[in-house]
Amino acid sequence: MTTNLAPSRSSATLSTGDPAYRGRSRFRKWLVQLGWRHAIGLVAAAFALFPILYLLQTALNPSGNLNSSVRGWLSFVPTHPSTHNFTTLLASKEYPFWDWVVNSLVICTVSTFLSIFISSLAAYAFSRMRFAGRKAGLLAVLLIQMFPSFLAVIALYRMSAAAGNVFPMLAPGRVSLVLVYLGGAMGLNTWLTKSYIDTIPIDLDEAAKIDGASHAQIFFMVILRLAAPILVVTAILAFVGTLNEYIFANLFLASSNGIKTLLVGLFQLGNPYSGNYNFGMFTAGALMMTVPVVALFFLLRNYLAGGLIKGAVKT
């Protein structure tokens, strides 16, 4: 970009009084102060964008044929845009896209809502109360999450299957999947929320207390409202995290003739090692999944940066 702006005339032909020279020196100043920043920024922007442009292009490329989707630099321009991949995916009976979407939405919304609520309850206790085992509890909450839990799927699956013999509702399926996700409710989110609540002046609690508020009322009326920014951040991260979960979703929804989650469903289309590999359809589905998530991130991007930092330490 910057090279395009560079004048083509050679500097030797210019005298200092020449207005073109003054323009040039101003440009040079701009180059030294800001221009190089733009150059670096644009290189990074290209790096950030090109897989996304490629995704966009492949989704709009009618053939769905990989060889034809790669045409050098033209690969970033949908030369013959069409909605073919989208209509094929949405019309296919084998891949019930909308059922996956609804399934994922239900699972992610329920588990996000409950887990944020449970996690902020705990965060309130950790932040505002002093009790035996508080420090150990905080550390344990963080450490337990670090256990590579995928092997635990065996234990959890057996547990769910055994419970399903007595209570059919708890057999591997949506309900048990949400419960398994809720097992991780007290984790990193609790830490982030706790650190954020630490920054809310305790005078506010005291004032509410003097007005006769109970702990529950302080929590619901004061803390939850003031902690809204971090709750938004943890909720997005929890929602996207659940949306991106593969191992448990794959196992718990596979046995029944139930509906897959969006990720498990799309993965069979996008996995180059799978027999159903269809990259065109995958990109169409992936794009439809990506757009709302990206929109959400954009709407809340100011919260996001602030929340991540404020949650990390008390300031």
Place this chain on the structure above:
Amino acid sequence: MAIRQGAPINSASTGRPGRSASAFLPADFRSLPAYLIKVAFLGVVVALATFSMPRLYSRQLWVPFAVVALATILILWIYLGKHRIHLKFLVPGTLLLIVFQLYPIIYLIGISVTNYGDGHFINKQNAIAANIADSVQAAPNAPAYSLAVATRGNPANPNARFVFFLTGSNGKVFLGTTTGLKPVSPRGLTLAPTGQVTVAPGWSFLNPIEVNNLGPRFAQYSVPVGHGKFIRSVDITTAQVEQATLRYDQRADELISASGVIYKAVNGTFVPTKGSGQPLPTGFEAVLGARNYTSIVTDPTIRGPFLKILAWTFVFALLSVGGTFAVGLFLAVVLNHHRLRGRNFYRSVYLLPYAVPGFVGILVWATMFNKQFGLINNLLHVHVGWVEDPWTAKFVVLVTNLWLGFPYMFLVSMGVLQSIPSDLVEAAQVDGCNGARAFRHVTFPLLLVTVEPLLIGSFAFNFNNFNLIQFLTGGGPFTYNSVTAGSTDLVITYTYRLAFNAVSHEYGFGAALSVLLFILVAAISVSGLRRTQAFRTMT
């Protein structure tokens, strides 16, 4: 104290409101909605308990019964009391944590000291029975029978009880049941030309399809005839006398084959006591103690690949954190200039890789690096098998992870940079620091204090970054001298393959590896966190 008793001590100082109009209500009654929510919540808990406990009791599931009972009592005790307020807030998450995280971990630790896995899924008694059943062969000079299957019930029901009608070569008919063989009087019987009974009074005969529907119940049906021999079906119309070549000596706890080889159980596997013959095919789940753990160190065939993978896991996690942080911070510093236009544009663009669901990004990168139709090869006019060479595959993994991770670091660094008061930096510059020195000695240390915990979190996350490796390279490429350990394998993907591979299921060893992995990550994270400012202020 006595003096203060009479003093008009206000309720505010104790945090309790004075009683006025609501004096007749419970002391902790403060608002109707809150009270109703509490009652509803406890009502649901009690309802769930009364619904589930009789069921668990009638099925004699004592452990779950006790767990539900204890949990219910605990919840009622905590929420009906006025004290233990912190527990009221901690109980929901803690109960879920215990059931869905802690219990599986304890279960896995239990498995990690056993050989649970291929050939070792069942208990000893069943393994002995399975080996004896596997050793069954036709007895020498075994008489053959023509076979018909009959039932007193509905022949179309695959779960109905059935018997064997067996016709010997001399035309005599026997009734074979699981208790033995007894002769049948020929009155009322009709025999097919090939010998099978087709009509017998009081019995319905199964047609071939119905016999087939019985499945393993038919195949495993055996009629004992004494001396360790029994009659079993050969196909749906014939049966023969068979004999197990193995027998179990209960007193010596040995399995003895017909040829006299003695098998004894060692660590859940039946091995010959003499010589170096093959062990029996079916073993059982046995406690090995620390063997799974020690074999990681002592067994060179395990130690070699494991150490290689462990080293790469560390390198990968360090380079990932270092790379993403360096790029993110560099961009934040470069773009954090008050006169730079388009800062919002850059911020929005850099947010994109963070916002795109991780697996979508990973699969797009995997496709771009494809050898035949990948975009990268196409643009560079080369024909490189990126994920086929150990070194380029590592490069692919790191580049993809840089793309996935730098936006987060940028976002955080940018936020922190903007929150650092500018007068601090200006003061340093007044004191004669140039821009670089001011950054090194003022800005960077302040920034590091804030992001340290995030860097440690990122390290722990990347140490176990399962999705990236699994979706991008599958742990590969695999070379001739390491078939099980891939060049980009992290400990976690290696363990996953050991446990959930199509050909092998080494749960015991996999569990031991994941326990070890947990100890490693936890130790690193705790020792790292302890040094951070955030941790010190927390405690």
